[in-house]
Amino acid sequence: MKDELHRLLDGEAPAAGLSDEARREAESWDRLLAAFRVEAPPASAPPWLESRIMAEIESLPEPGLPGRIRNWLLSPRPVRVSPLTVGLAAAGLTAILLVGRGEPGAWPLPAGGGGSAALASGGGGDPAASVVYVQFALEAPGASSVAVTGDFDAWEGSHALEDLDGDGVWSGRVPVRPGVHAYMFVVDGSSWRTDPRAERYADDGFGNRNAILAVAAPTI
């Protein structure tokens, strides 16, 4: 299509200066667009839709203050602590474990990762069975949903991230077993995105790159 025809159809140029060929094309487009408008006429929502929506709303938790409190309590957030505080806390914890159990304490320590997959905390017990909670984050303004998926969840995309403050940054903590894992983000249910801030990548065999996350096994 010629630019002059696009400009006319965009409403940015008058029909007066068009060539004969472009004018015929424009008339042809007028007929086509009229057919589209007939095919997709203005429509009103069915009258039962409002009650169906409100019935479902009634079954949901409130999004206001209680919801915000619940979200605040449940959502992970970065915590800044000084190295001195960490050192003192670790020393105190070690002392408690040594005194209380009479043997060295075991806490899974996260390592590696980087980018938008930050390792946060772990669970105790058998190191092989422990999990480390990894904080994933992706900047996706305008998205309606973002999930993270990888070999740690059999690529089922079951870990939805949240953008609670509406700033376009979606985040969430996901339990991951120690090891090296490939992962991807899924935006709006179908758009696969590689973590732009991962430290390592690997080809997925389908022309894309998976982000790679290394999670260290807890030490005893």
Added chain:
Amino acid sequence: MAATAERTDAQVVRDVLAGDRDAYRLLVRRYGDVLYAHALRMAGSQDEAADLVQRAFISGYRKLASLRDTERVGAWLFRILSNLSKDHLRSPRRGDVSVERLPQLPEGRADPLEAVHQREVRARLHLAMDQLTPEQREAFMLKHVEGRSYEEMAATLDVSVASLKMRVHRAREALQGLLEGFR
């Protein structure tokens, strides 16, 4: 759905967040028709459109506390619906277009030959639209069927005017080839 214009959108959002769950009904009434019309143009069937609109309002309710510009809740809901609709179009579960699945239009001419011709034309239009990407389809519908300006579209979808023009232009070029002989 009839419009109710007693409270501003920002007041309604504030009331819902303060615990007045039923106030959300006002938003459903204000924006239900606009969202439904758009969903119908994107999805093509009334059942799918109603389902998309319901999911958009439910998603909006769940995320309402994260909404910053409460005066623009309508555009925000529209963007949620827009994303859901595009996901829906990409879904492999969505069936192909067939004459039987076309939405019903008011009965017009009684001539059976003319009716057959109309059905064929309609099927071609729907089939051609299905060949567009969801983004092209949305931009084309907003521009040429809903009659919105690029500036309105940009403000609603939070996409640049240049990107929207490119989508509409590509949609026209694709349709030109697909509907050759019909125009």
